[in-house]
Amino acid sequence: xxxxxxxxxxxxxxxxxxxxxxxxxMSEVGEVLAFTRDISDSGxxxxxxxxxxxxxxxxxxxxxxxxPGMDAPWVKMRVVRIESEGVGLMIVN
Numbered sequence: 273x274x275x276x277x278x279x280x281x282x283x284x285x286x287x288x289x290x291x292x293x294x295x296x297x298m299s300e301v302g303e304v305l306a307f308t309r310d311i312s313d314s315g316x317x318x319x320x321x322x323x324x325x326x327x328x329x330x331x332x333x334x335x336x337x338x339x340p341g342m343d344a345p346w347v348k349m350r351v352v353r354i355e356s357e358g359v360g361l362m363i364v365n
Contacts, residue, residue: 284312284313284314285312285313285314286312287310287311287312287317288310288311288312289309289310290308290310290311291307291308291309292307292308292311292336292337292338293305293306293307293336293337293338294306294307294308294316294318294334294335294336294337295334295335295337296318296320296332296333296334297332297333297334297346298324298326298330298332299326299330300326301324301326304320304324305337306318306319306320306358307319309357309358314362314363315349315352315360315361315362315363316334316349316360316361317353317355317357317358317359317360317361318334318358318359318361319357319358320357320358320359325354325358325359326351326359327351328351328352328353328354329350329351330350330351331348331349331350331351331364332348332349332350332351332361333346333347333348333349334346334347334349334361335347347363348363348364349361349362349363349364350362350364
């Protein structure tokens with residue numbers, strides 16, 4: 273949670289619990305595999321080890337893994353929140 277803001281007040285769309293395997297590319301760490309905790313229309317929360325957490329404001333690329341058929345597209349996202357379990361990411365338009 274950033275700046276003591278109530279999470280529900282800063283939410284633009286409801287979150288749905290969903291576990292998906294994702295690949296995330298960060299400039300400092302490179303590519304890591306992780307799982308989502310939840311998704312919404314505007315972003316996702318990714319569970320990460322504490323030694324692999326990007327900074328708030330940093331842009332990353334994320335791709336869902338294991339979908340049938342073609343590879344999922346890479347999506348540019350921005351870190352908007354850091355918690356002990358991982359990071360909240362917002363889709364960059």
